[in-house]
Amino acid sequence: MFTLAQLTSFVAVAEELHFTRAAERLRMTQPPLSRQIRQLENDLGVQLLNRTNKSVRLTPAGRAFLIEARGILRQSENAALAVRQVSTGEAGSITIGFTAASAHSMLGTLLRTAREAVPLAEIVLREMVTRDQLAALADNSLDLGLIRPSVTGPDLRTRPAVREQLLAALPAGHALTAREGALRIADFHGQELLMYSPTEARYFHELLISIFRTAHVTPVYSQYLSQVHSILALVNWGLGVALVPEAAAQLRYADIVFKPVELPIPEPVELDLVWRRNNDNPALHTLLRHL
Amino acid sequence: MFTLAQLTSFVAVAEELHFTRAAERLRMTQPPLSRQIRQLENDLGVQLLNRTNKSVRLTPAGRAFLIEARGILRQSENAALAVRQVSTGEAGSITIGFTAASAHSMLGTLLRTAREAVPLAEIVLREMVTRDQLAALADNSLDLGLIRPSVTGPDLRTRPAVREQLLAALPAGHALTAREGALRIADFHGQELLMYSPTEARYFHELLISIFRTAHVTPVYSQYLSQVHSILALVNWGLGVALVPEAAAQLRYADIVFKPVELPIPEPVELDLVWRRNNDNPALHTLLRHL
DNA sequence: GAACAACGATGCTCTCCCGGTATCAGTGCA
DNA sequence: TGCACTGATACCGGGAGAGCATCGTTGTTC
Secondary structure, eight states, rough: OOOOOHHHHHHHHHHHHHHHHHHHHHTSSSHHHHHHHHHHHHTTOOOEEOOOSSSSEEEEHHHHHHHHHHHHHHHHHHHHHHHHHHHHEEEEEEEEEOOOOOTTTTTHHHHHHHHHOTTTTEEEEEOOHHHHHHHHHHSOOOEEEEOOOOOTTTTTEEEEEEEEEEEEEEETOGGGOOOSSSSGGGGGGGGGEEEEETTTTTHHHHHHHHHHHTTOOOEEEEESSSHHHHHHHHHHHTTTBEEEEEEGGGGGOTEEEEEEOOSSSSEEEEEEEEEEETTTOHHHHHHHOOO | OOOOHHHHHHHHHHHHHHHHHHHHHHTTTTHHHHHHHHHHHHHHTTTTTEESSOOOOEEEHHHHEEEEEHHHHHHHHHHHHHHHHHTSSEEEEEEEEEEEEEGGTHHHHEEEEEEEEHHEEEEEEOOOOHHHHHHHHTTTTEEEEEOOOOOOOTTTTEEEEEEEEEEEETTTTOOOGGGGGOGGGGTTTTOEEEETTTTTTTHHHHHHHHHHTTOOOOOOEEEEOOOOHHHHHHHHHTSSSSEHHHHHHHGTTTTTEEEEEEOOSSOOEEEEEETTTHHHHHHHHHHHTTT
């Protein structure tokens, strides 16, 4: 196979159609240039130039090869440039995990920031629950996660991203919808509450349990569900009330009324950014610096 | 700038993630391979691999560069292959000149043959009168011409391609259209004949002059035109009669009747293939071998 | 037509790069 | 703690490539 140096030599000769001038352009002398071209022709098994003592002309094969050679050289320069951009974090690829609910809150901000901070980078999005995101971070198939706060290993770093209110989601016509202003926790006593799954939505499950326990309020837990969407769908069918993060109110349902709830902590729902401490993706660090 | 050899080395290591095995695959020993990769990283100014004594892993930049490297190597192999095909005449580019009239006769056959003989070649077509084709052949901007016979230099080779009849083109309603069978030359005595230009359609001009002179027949030369199309357009307007090559009868005009003419030579119109004796386009020679 | 100028090819030399062998150094496992 | 494995390093030899000098050919000019 030929050499990139041979290609640059050939392109110079093909453009100058003059060995001595081409050699000057290449900052070398004419004899080794002649030999390089001959070597290239031998490697290819094809004559690229017709040389007489007074003129150098491209053969048809040479014309064809000139185009190819320019392409290969251009691609090589681009590759060198691109790989430098990836290494400095100007370009590259960032895979971001997010929970379904965060698609309505933090994800938009995050993507906007990414577009500004690393405009050349490709952003790959994957919707996953918190637990799966942590697994994906561990095996490096995720660069950054948007998760509910949870216990993480020592090689993960987290940063609070956003805090949200909890809103009550009530079926239209429900008695509590008539109330003026914010609801109180006590209002949920004895209500049929659509509850979060203790495994797949552990964070919300424990958050609600703790809120009600502290307030000595005991709703009726009728269903356990893992996704905010599913819970709202059931509220919409009139099958109970629910407490959902503020961002979920962006989903419009015909038969759901959202109302604020007075809580000891005004914005109890947290969302964290999480990434591996020793993640070596420079684009990720560029993004993190801008957050 | 890096080397293609470095790229193949890098691709091997990146695929094996193991220097010793990669070295075996490359039929070399491990130490020079390690140095090649280090050299490549130095050239790029970017770390491509994270190596510990127990594992080799790609950095994000390395992953990006792997894709680029594979692309460059593939393109290089294709270039080598393509240039060999051009040099053997399997592929390449053939520029063919043709006269407007020959588009209706020989050109179709020629293109069909070219498609079979050099299926990988690009055929570039240029419509030009004979005189311009000869000039283009001389400065190598044409590989092959379809011309009317004419005097050519010693560096051109010609070969008869096809012979055609001359047909009489008569305006509908003209007295001669009533005749049974073929016309004779004498029928043109005193007729208004649309004539070919002595400069731009020299071949037809001289052919007709010679035919009429030999037969001692003198038509009335009303107009001198260079293209068969133009002549037929005027016949269509009833402005005279004409003699045109057989192939032109493929053009359908509402008010033209074509009739055969009895001539001393039954197919007096010749069309020649012409090319430079020392044309170095291998694809051209492949095509000529099939004609 | 003879001398000259221009240009690519060739011969020779030297240097440096590349590949091989031997060996070192760090790490995971038994 | 020792062993096996793996990549890095030291050193050496051969060959490729660059430069210098020169040759051979060809077109030009007086």
